[in-house]
Amino acid sequence: MKLLDPITEFQSELQQIRRDIHAHPELCFEEQRTANVVAQKLTEWGIPIIRGMGITGVVGMISNGAGTRGIGLRADMDALPVQEINSFPHASKHAGKMHACGHDGHVAMLLGAARYLSKHRNFDGTVYLIFQPAEEGGGGAKKMMDDGLFSQCPMDAVFGMHNWPGIATGTFGATAGPMMASSNEFEVVVRGKGAHAAQPHKGIDPIMVAIQIAQSWQTIVTRSKSPIDSAVLSITQIHAGSATNVIPDEACLIGTVRTFTTDVLDLVEQRMRTIAEHTAQAFDAQVDFRFTRNYPPLVNHAKETAFAIEVMKSIVGENMVNTHVEPTMGAEDFAFMLQEKPGCYVFLGNGEGGHRDCGHGIGPCNLHNPSYDFNDQLLPIGATYWVRLVEAYLPNT
Ligand SMILES: [Zn+2]
Ligand SMILES: [Zn+2]
Secondary structure, three states: OOOOHHHHHOHHHHHHHHHHHHHOOOOOOOOHHHHHHHHHHHHHOOOOEEEEEOOOEEEEEEEEOOOOOEEEEEEEOOOEOOOOOOOOOOOOOOOOOEOOOOHHHHHHHHHHHHHHHHHOOOOOEEEEEEEEOOOOOOOHHHHHHHOOHHHHOOOOEEEEEEEEEOOOOOOEEOOOEEEEOEEEEEEEEEEOEOEEOOOHHHOEOHHHHHHHHHHHHHHHHHHHOOOOOOEEEEEEEEEEOOOOOEEOOEEEEEEEEEEOOHHHHHHHHHHHHHHHHHHHHHOOOEEEEEEEEEEOOEEEOHHHHHHHHHHHHHHHOHHHEEOOOOOEOOOOOHHHHHHHOOEEEEEEEEEOOOOOOOOOOOOOOOOOOOOOOOOOOHHHHHHHHHHHHHHHHOOOO
């Protein structure tokens, strides 16, 4: 592995920064302390910053030479509403909040790159270090874009990275095209007519209608879309009734839809609506259909992905880069950035959890799990990747 010496020398300090952020997790758009840590470090290293973009977002800017090209590197900063069960010294100090997705590590890796790039300016152009709030459902990426990220910080491409448990430590993975799914949610209320449970003929049973709708929806995945395309339709909540002898007025179906393309999403949403409305009509019931699109599919651009893969190979070697990593139905708001700018999002293997100190919980070291912890061995690897990406993308002529 070819890591940059000045970064490995700085590793224990990066680890301190990472663990300090881990101990002080902050939720969507509340990342004031984290943003202060980021801003203070960048300022200490002489890097000009913009604050308040996307409420708590911070952008650091490092320019060198006369080049006019720019590159964006993005790290997310927010934590999750999870009660941590690890008991090591850097475990969360805030009840009910935890860095269970490793964004503490993402911040530290980008800070490591920032420090190196500010001292060794072996590039020509401008690097934008994007510290983003609210990835976990808040759409912080979109909020920063709405606040002028790409107009104030003109960049030619933007790159993202996420630690990935279950992939060997220090192994990179990326794939051109769709790599993460669109995330959408629905809430469908079937309105019938309540009645005595012993006199069902005097009412309209919304539970029977909801069951018909729920079962018919599954045919969208198996019968309506092409078998080559991917889609998930999961009903995760069904609510109706409050007594054994009463047919209720309403039944509610709630859940999520995931797809890799907007075309498939359009199809699924339209079929869900048609089935819900027509099934309700067949039983003289009515339906309120609500479908909300949250994050779009994350689609890596082919050229930038090939570029990033070469950089990864130059650091960890060919065997440690999976160039066709399996896409996941999870979602990621970096997808918004890739809709406007070419770029690539990569996974960096977090291992199986063997890195965890004593005092970790007994659960698996998976993302969003209360026993999770970011693997500090990744700090110099991720930071080196960012630096090498910049030096390759903005070569010093
Ligand atoms: Zn997450
Ligand atoms: Zn995450």
